[in-house]
Amino acid sequence: MKIRVVKEKCAGHARCWAQSPEIYDLDDEGYILDHDIDVPEGQERAAWLGAKSCPERALVIEDYKKDSAA
């Protein structure tokens, strides 16, 4: 599973990080780092929750397999 980061849309809500700090890293200003995220196995659910909590829809979930989030 991959999370595509649409950096221009990130407005620094930090909701992704609040939800799943192990997946999402912020810079010193509180914005998401500018690279896509390869989600390690077993952390799909955390990544999914973090992406879903972004108000700007700046985090796009790719290659998501439903059974892996159970």
Add this chain to the structure above:
Amino acid sequence: MATVPDHVPAELVKDFSYFTGPGMCPMRGGDPQGALAALHDGPPVFYAPNNTYDGYGTWVFVRAEDQRRVLQDAETFSSHRKIFEKALGYDLPTIPLEVDPPEHGAYRSLLNPLLSPKRVMAMETANRARAVELIEAIKAKGNDCEVMNEFAFPFAVGVFLEFLGLPQSRREEFLGWADKQFHGTPEERGEAIRTVIAFMQELVELRRREPAEDFMTFVVQAKVDGREMTDKEAVGMGALLFVAGLDTVAAAIGFDFRYLAENPKQQEELRAEPKGVVLAVEELLRAFPTVIMTRIASRDTEYDGIKIKKGDRISCPSMVANRDPEEFPDPNTIDLARPNNRHVAFAYGPHRCLGSHLARRELAIAMEEWLKRIPTFRLKDDVAPTTYGGHVFGIEDVRLAWGAAGQ
């Protein structure tokens, strides 16, 4: 009804106002945010001819998705509303709120680290101590209190003073200004704004002469685009902190405590499981946000076939986006453990509330410490708080009692 501009088709006009519409006037036991949820039964975009306190019409964007599109496009929908111009007789842009991209980016980058999630964590201990002190004083006095005056405002003002590096001994003075600025007559408001501006001007001059370890020193020594900050810019920043950081946080505390007073079951659940407070605060921000985002079209444009003219006011009420059934299942149900809560209490887009991380920590601290120290509380003598609409929704008085008081 005020006049409707020619480019607005009659079928898009709706008699509606944040000030006088149903549920908007000050009233005991009101639910202004809930009242606005009814807009989802109507058109997604409409024109309200008299929808500002000074008699302007605004477009109202109902859906979360549309508000997101508008607020993310700061070039077309400018944030420079000149909120101080009327009171001051000249334009003092509040920075960074009233500066649009690309200039916005430089100011924002400068200020972001001061209010980033990490920095807010560093302020946690002092802010928590402040809340504890206020709550202990209330507890020592008896079994009841009025939350807004005795806790919410003093707490928010205390955090503000700490952030600015000002002594807490100035709290009463700031409380007075805040009270006039947010709840006074139009004359008193203008007066309070001028007082705040004059204060910030003095502070800027002082910190240029005598630097200290504080916010204003940082600001006057900072460089934007390779040059020094002007006095006007520094004053505009200080003034924005004042208008944005006090009333909103205090009102949110009021709405949160009212909710818990009226919902003893949820109150007890949080008391038993304090870890739930962080999520609960998010849900209450979704249910009871306080700010209506306003933008001004910087050029003629079209939005899904609707003609919007340069200078038109665009209104994005967060409380309506937060009750959008397309965005939130069961939007009118308050579920303190709601997952995926991408509410918009702090706006979308580049102007996303700079103070949001501090604000949500203030709310969580307030609730955690209150629940820890005050036993099961309820509305005193069943007097429901007075709520009101407007550009910033609010709650005037939240009288609580616990134990044997008020029975």
